[in-house]
Amino acid sequence: ATESRQGVLVRGRGWKGMVFNTPPNPNPSVILISGSLCGLGPHVSPPLFSPLPEEPQTDIGLPHERLSRAKELKERKRILRENRQNAEMERAARLRTVLIPLEDVRAEWERTSGPFHKQRVAKHCGVFRDLFGGATFTPWVALRVQYSQEDEHLVPVYYGNMVTPSEASSAPAVSYEADKGSLWTLLLTNPDGHLRDADSEYLHWLVTNIPGSDIKAGKEMCHYLPPFPAMGTGYHRFIFLLFKQHGPINFSQDARPTPCYSLKMRTFSTFDFYRKHKDAMTPAGLAFFQCQWDSSVTSTFHQLLNMREPVFEFVRPPTYHPPQVKFPRHQPLRYLDRYRDTQEPTYGIY
Amino acid sequence: MCFFNLWWIFVCSPPQGLRFASTTAGLKTETEVDTSENEVVAPNFTNRNPRNLEQMALARKERGWKTTWPKREFWHRLRLERTQHYVEAFVERSNGDVVVSASTREWAIKRHLYSPKGVAACKNLGRVMAQRCLEAGINFVNFKAIIPWEHRCDSIQEFEKAMEEGGVVLHEPRRIYR
Numbered sequence: 218a219t220e221s222r223q224g225v226l227v228r229g230r231g232w233k234g235m236v237f238n239t240p241p242n243p244n245p246s247v248i249l250i251s252g253s254l255c256g257l258g259p260h261v262s263p264p265l266f267s268p269l270p271e272e273p274q275t276d277i278g279l280p281h282e283r284l285s286r287a288k289e290l291k292e293r294k295r296i297l298r299e300n301r302q303n304a305e306m307e308r309a310a311r312l313r314t315v316l317i318p319l320e321d322v323r324a325e326w327e328r329t330s331g332p333f334h335k336q337r338v339a340k341h342c343g344v345f346r347d348l349f350g351g352a353t354f355t356p357w358v359a360l361r362v363q364y365s366q367e368d369e370h371l372v373p374v375y376y377g378n379m380v381t382p383s384e385a386s387s388a389p390a391v392s393y394e395a396d397k398g399s400l401w402t403l404l405l406t407n408p409d410g411h412l413r414d415a416d417s418e419y420l421h422w423l424v425t426n427i428p429g430s431d432i433k434a435g436k437e438m439c440h441y442l443p444p445f446p447a448m449g450t451g452y453h454r455f456i457f458l459l460f461k462q463h464g465p466i467n468f469s470q471d472a473r474p475t476p477c478y479s480l481k482m483r484t485f486s487t488f489d490f491y492r493k494h495k496d497a498m499t500p501a502g503l504a505f506f507q508c509q510w511d512s513s514v515t516s517t518f519h520q521l522l523n524m525r526e527p528v529f530e531f532v533r534p535p536t537y538h539p540p541q542v543k544f545p546r547h548q549p550l551r552y553l554d555r556y557r558d559t560q561e562p563t564y565g566i567y
Numbered sequence: 568m569c570f571f572n573l574w575w576i577f578v579c580s581p582p583q584g585l586r587f588a589s590t591t592a593g594l595k596t597e598t599e600v601d602t603s604e605n606e607v608v609a610p611n612f613t614n615r616n617p618r619n620l621e622q623m624a625l626a627r628k629e630r631g632w633k634t635t636w637p638k639r640e641f642w643h644r645l646r647l648e649r650t651q652h653y654v655e656a657f658v659e660r661s662n663g664d665v666v667v668s669a670s671t672r673e674w675a676i677k678r679h680l681y682s683p684k685g686v687a688a689c690k691n692l693g694r695v696m697a698q699r700c701l702e703a704g705i706n707f708v709n710f711k712a713i714i715p716w717e718h719r720c721d722s723i724q725e726f727e728k729a730m731e732e733g734g735v736v737l738h739e740p741r742r743i744y745r
Contacts, residue, residue, distance in 0.1 A: 325675035377704035
């Protein structure tokens with residue numbers, strides 16, 4: 218008798234006739250290979266999934282001009298050569314005391330590989346799939362969003378960090394680099410929180426025709442509504458989108474009355490909104506945060522939305538059992554319990 | 568994509584006396600129309616956020632792979648790759664998708680270092696990686712994919728210390744089964 222699998226003792230007869238209760242393979246094209254077979258060595262795992270041929274994703278972002286690569290490389294090589302000739306740097310590296318300035322690294326990262334990293338994280342959080350139906354863009358414009366608290370504390374919004382609804386109760390300070398005379402649109406949407414329809418979003422804030430980076434000078438089509446993720450529903454994404462307009466656009470169709478506390482009026486679809494104006498604007502900036510229920514959400518429901526607060530409970534999907542077989546091999550009597558509709562156990566009753 | 572259906576129960580009593588007191592009949596009907604429809608809520612709620620279940624510790628971890636190493640029982644794994652010339656760190660999911668990465672190959676980090684490999688590079692890479700993980704909302708990461716005798720070396724110890732000091736917890740919470 219070797220090992221026991223699901224309470225059944227397997228005799229040392231090999232793997233013939235074993236019933237493996239594995240969950241259904243979501244991707245039948247996966248080929249499982251061990252590391253040594255790949256020639257990678259015993260301690261290196263092979264690629265965990267055989268990569269599916271990815272369909273080319275439509276890019277709806279701004280075009281990015283690359284500066285001359287040769288000049289950039291020459292400059293970088295010069296700096297690296299200087300570093301290697303610097304005796305202080307060599308001593309600090311040898312004695313392991315060197316600490317690189319994180320702010321400078323972050324600023325340089327935002328200019329170089331930041332947009333690609335943000336796009337990657339947003340893709341994994343399903344932002345492009347839910348808002349744009351699969352089309353992606355690289356957020357070249359660095360969008361800095363900060364919620365200010367009463368004690369002068371600032372809560373920043375990066376790409377996926379946690380912010381509570383009480384911290385996000387008032388409109389944040391948004392800043393980004395913009396040329397003079399350019400027009401922008403800022404949008405805050407929640408694709409997860411819709412209480413009636415799973416495929417639509419709630420619009421929390423829409424400011425259009427913003428000249429440069431001055432949000433106050435833009436026309437506020439929909440005033441700011443604090444986040445209200447219902448209790449028990451878990452974490453919701455709240456996504457800030459910055460669009461660069463090619464010229465002044467008439468958004469009168471998307472104007473909401475002030476004040477607008479009707480959830481029906483706040484129901485929104487970024488896909489339709491972008492499709493309507495896609496010739497006149499392109500997405501340029503992205504920032505999002507995850508938000509969970511908080512006691513301030515109760516007051517938002519009661520005072521602002523004037524409704525009873527809905528409370529939800531998580532329902533687990535039923536456990537998977539493979540299709541029932543008439544003559545199951547090496548299964549205990551409780552095999553029948555798994556397929557019976559009523560709850561009648563055949564053990565523990567004596 | 569992970570979906571989960573939720574049942575709802577009304578728990579709170581309706582707010583009393585919080586309707587807007589208005590004199591004109593027209594205004595009153597507007598606010599009533601506005602907010603009376605708010606109460607209509609679907610009984611089943613679906614949350615499309617792919618990170619929701621794993622942040623609530625309810626998502627499945629891949630529990631098989633018990634006869635191979637490293638195991639795939641994690642939501643996010645931190646993998647440190649030290650090559651001859653560079654040091655790279657990746658945070659990836661069990662299906663192999665890289666979520667956050669940092670490497671001394673990037674110009675932003677390379678320019679401040681004397682050498683892109685070595686203990687000092689690992690330490691600073693740890694600090695940068697911790698900052699990026701927290702910004703991406705990844706607070707718990709599995710750091711078991713290192714060989715024991717390599718884990719004891721100085722550079723990986725410094726990297727681990729830098730990640731801990733940066734605020735990332737290097738073990739994932741247990742999944743909630745009940």
